[in-house]
Amino acid sequence: MSETLRCIGCGSVIQTDAPGEIGYTPKSALEKGLAAGEVYCQRCFRLRHYNDIQDISLTDDDFLRLLNSIGETEALIVNVVDIFDFNGSLIPGLHRFVGANPVLLVGNKVDILPKSLKRSKLIHWMKEQAREAGLKPVDVCLTSAKRKHEMAELLEVIESHRDGRDVIVVGVTNVGKSTLINSIIDTVSGVRDVITTSQFPGTTLDKIEIPLEDGHYLIDTPGIIHRHQMAHYLGKKDMRIIAPTKEIKPKVYQLHSGQTLFLGGLARFDYLRGEKSSFVAYVSNDVSIHRTKLANADAFYDKHVGGLLQPPREAERESFPELVRFEFSIKEKTDIVFAGLGWITVTEPGIVAGWAPKGVTVVRRRALI
Template identity: 65%
Template sequence: MPVGNTETLYCIGCGAALQTTNPQAAGYLPAARLAKVTDEDAEVYCQRCFRLRHYNEIQPVELTDDDFLRLLNTIGEENALIVNVVDIFDFNGSVIPGLHRFVGDNPVVLVGNKADVMPRSIKRGRVRNWLESQAHNQGLRPVSTVLMSAKKPADIERLLTVIDRYRGDRDVYFVGVTNTGKSTLINGIIKQTSGVQDLITTSRFPGTTLDRIRIALDDGHGLVDTPGIIHRHQMAHYLSDKDLKLVAPTKEIRPKTYQLESGQTLFLAGLARFDFVRGHRSGFTAYVDNQLLIHRTKLENADDFDTRQRGALLQPPRPDDLADFPPLVRTEFTPKEDSDLVFAGLGWITVPAGVTVAGYAPEGVDVLLRPALI
């Protein structure tokens, strides 16, 4: 049952109500630790958050997608400024389907986070225009679009200026899919405005924030961190914790260009595959994490090579993860304009107009074509 004689106490890391009865449920705190909790405690962490913060150890909890959506669905009933945080590197994997229906009449500020991992050759204005166009395709009409890195104090200051411009007499709700850096951003805001560091639990693991976390502002309103919506089409859900860094770049991407003849294949480790099926000799540029293995081979040998080398040369997946790793599914494209072939949560490869290519990704992970960002 929740702790506290007169009111429920909440974990400051993930927002879950603290309880002592079920170690597998959100907010669990051992009874011995509970006995030391007083109303004066400013920072109380559940066992899950304590282990995550100190040992980088994740414990699953009994929450469903419906639990997350139920919390998100109440936002339209609030009078709030909505700050929607997306991952620029993985827009398609970080957009919340139908968000425009959840927010009601509340204004939305769109934040393109992780701008620091995009190559400097990509002009910020072009990225911003592209991001707004993608948002419009999703039914969102943001009042402002901000490109930033949650790790840079100057970027946080710019965002705070935008929030102050549009907040008015409202709370500010931060929403986003898991792994967009939303809680990292709020931690940066808290540190910059109050000096308190790492108040909210953050990690690469999907689903860290489990309930609303409210941080009071001086005028009686607050910043509210909502649970990250779990997007099942993200590559992160198919990787072990050892390999999550490969789908969550932290350093500027160094694009790799390959001059390919028709009938050649690029393996993106064992996570995805790119076939040049038909067309004239062309350059294809891969935008993925700098540490991700890219291996070139002949298309006619690709299936056999995949069978022999998956879990060996082609890692991840690692040998211990092969049994649970989904099969790769093929999708073919012949773009009429220069495009990006996107592997959701992993990156993209540029494709010139008029050629035929095929993309493979784990079953359930989106492979799609979009107008070229570059």
């Protein structure tokens, strides 16, 4: 295959080795495309024929190039984050790249949080967390890409802030950005009948431009890899286990000091010192939690990881990173957050430790719920 063979939809160099990366197309599709004289990457093909935008991954160089281009274009920046993994889905340093452009922060997957959590409190919390990360959004809104009525509300908010500018949608991988974009396309197509597959112009390498009625564009960008997310170390089957698809059910544990909770084989929570108290785990309903004595925890993990403690699976046990320990002194109600997996709420003062695969962050924050 010629190195200069490019997708006629977006201009990316065609490659058949790395699904999920820029320019990928299956070999069988490439052969058909060459025979027809029209070679598209898989992403552009699915967009043209199914109105389906697929996320793709960026290299670190692509990441920097994309961020630098954001500040050079006058636009409203729509930063999509996963509410369930808020800390893990913020784009590192985004505030340094947006220039004078306003940022609208969109919290996706609101439907998986307990209904007892009021939206007003969640929005206030998101604003605080964003400011701590150096980001000053002009507005914060909540949505679920699966609910069409919420797309109409999101479009109204976007319209109120864009002031006749383009709209650039950014987000790390696994925040549901592509589902959100596809839902917007379906919403607009169904209501106004203004967007069809033939109206999507190909652009360069990594962006897809969706025309708006006033001649400006809604610009989709590839998902940015956040290397401190749990998802970076898991395959698709395990991602289905740890990524909630419906409202999570909090799991309450009464722990004495010297007890440990394992979140599958992916993470570990130690209660080191304090009075007997309640701890609440907020993880996917499919993640199994096992309690054991702290004194036996290391041996228990070594014996059962890949078996009783899954994920990871037995076949992935050897390649899975070792767990690294983070210790915290807790003085008030606090969440211990395992990036990309969930969190455990500590309700009383004490000393705790969180363990996660090497490279995945464990942080504390003021309790969300």
